[in-house]
Amino acid sequence: MSTHEQTVTTHVHRDDVGARMGMWLFLFTELILFGGLFFVYSVYRFLHQTDFHVAAKSMNVFIGTTNTAILLTSSLTIALSIVALRNRKKILSLTLQGITVIFGLIFLINKYFEWTAEIHHGNYPGSPELLSQPPGHILFYGLYYVMTGLHGLHVIIGMIVIMFMMRFTIKDVITPDRMVKLEAAGLYWHLVDIIWIFLFPLFYLIT
Amino acid sequence: MINNNELSEHTSHSYSRYILVWMGLLTLTAITVAVAGVNLGDVTITMALVIASIKSYLVITEFMHLNTESRTFKIFLGVALFFIIISIVLLFSDYSKM
Numbered sequence: 001m002s003t004h005e006q007t008v009t010t011h012v013h014r015d016d017v018g019a020r021m022g023m024w025l026f027l028f029t030e031l032i033l034f035g036g037l038f039f040v041y042s043v044y045r046f047l048h049q050t051d052f053h054v055a056a057k058s059m060n061v062f063i064g065t066t067n068t069a070i071l072l073t074s075s076l077t078i079a080l081s082i083v084a085l086r087n088r089k090k091i092l093s094l095t096l097q098g099i100t101v102i103f104g105l106i107f108l109i110n111k112y113f114e115w116t117a118e119i120h121h122g123n124y125p126g127s128p129e130l131l132s133q134p135p136g137h138i139l140f141y142g143l144y145y146v147m148t149g150l151h152g153l154h155v156i157i158g159m160i161v162i163m164f165m166m167r168f169t170i171k172d173v174i175t176p177d178r179m180v181k182l183e184a185a186g187l188y189w190h191l192v193d194i195i196w197i198f199l200f201p202l203f204y205l206i207t
Numbered sequence: 208m209i210n211n212n213e214l215s216e217h218t219s220h221s222y223s224r225y226i227l228v229w230m231g232l233l234t235l236t237a238i239t240v241a242v243a244g245v246n247l248g249d250v251t252i253t254m255a256l257v258i259a260s261i262k263s264y265l266v267i268t269e270f271m272h273l274n275t276e277s278r279t280f281k282i283f284l285g286v287a288l289f290f291i292i293i294s295i296v297l298l299f300s301d302y303s304k305m
Contacts, residue, residue, distance in 0.1 A: 017277070020276070021280065024280060024283060024284070028283070028284075031287055031291070032291075039294060039298055043298060046303075047302070061240065061243075065236065069236060072233060073229065075232075075266060075270055076225055076226065076229040079225050083221040083225070187271055190270050194263045197259050197262045197263055198259050200239075200259075201243070201255035201256070201258070201259055205239065205243035205251075206243075206252070206255075
């Protein structure tokens with residue numbers, strides 16, 4: 001009787017496929033959010049091709065490439081953390097989740113140095129130096145700050161979410177048999193990675 | 208129970224598989240940076256977007272496990288991408304005439 005009751009409760013309260021599907025649906029809304037910005041980017045770039053090329057010259061390709069590698073590696077570590085937990089290696093999984101958060105932090109620190117350098121060069125929205133440039137130039141930097149800024153915000157949110165997952169893993173809320181929360185957090189982190197995969201060539205590699 | 212067996216079988220390869228995918232992603236990043244240095248004119252942006260799409264495909268199918276999800280997930284993603292493609296095509300059917 002008690003086993004019967006247990007099965008009933010798990011069936012009532014659990015639908016992992018449904019949970020993952022819900023996460024994917026949420027990710028589509030994120031896709032539309034960033035998609036809209038990519039549309040704006042593509043139209044303005046189409047209208048101001050030369051300006052965009054010239055403006056992108058001051059982008060730091062080295063930091064951009066490094067950050068791409070960092071995010072790709074963090075995607076690997078969060079994916080591995082799920083495998084580790086599934087193999088019942090809790091400490092390894094926690095370590096990998098922690099490394100993912102640290103990679104996110106390094107990404108943001110690089111971003112901070114990058115933005116500081118740009119601002120130092122006078123390339124920030126509304127700066128007198130930028131406003132004296134052709135319109136395409138201003139648009140390029142406007143889009144650069146909005147798109148990488150919104151992406152950076154997603155990195156911060158992702159880091160907070162993963163830190164919660166670490167707490168859940170420690171408290172055994174997330175266990176090898178109940179790990180859909182961690183999987184959903186992983187999906188979110190991978191989406192953030194995918195957005196960057198497109199941001200990187202569009203802002204750094206168009207000179 | 209059957210599900211559990213499937214999982215453990217699946218995961219025995221996963222560490223190495225993920226690391227392979229990651230190496231592929233880094234290689235593609237190196238290629239896209241190298242190609243950007245060569246002046247190919249209009250082809251440059253196409254190349255960059257093709258490589259970015261391949262990378263996204265790898266992340267979606269492998270890291271996000273779309274390859275092992277049910278068909279519903281794939282249809283969802285197809286619809287979302289279809290909507291984005293329609294939007295961009297209609298957008299540029301307007302702007303390309305300007």
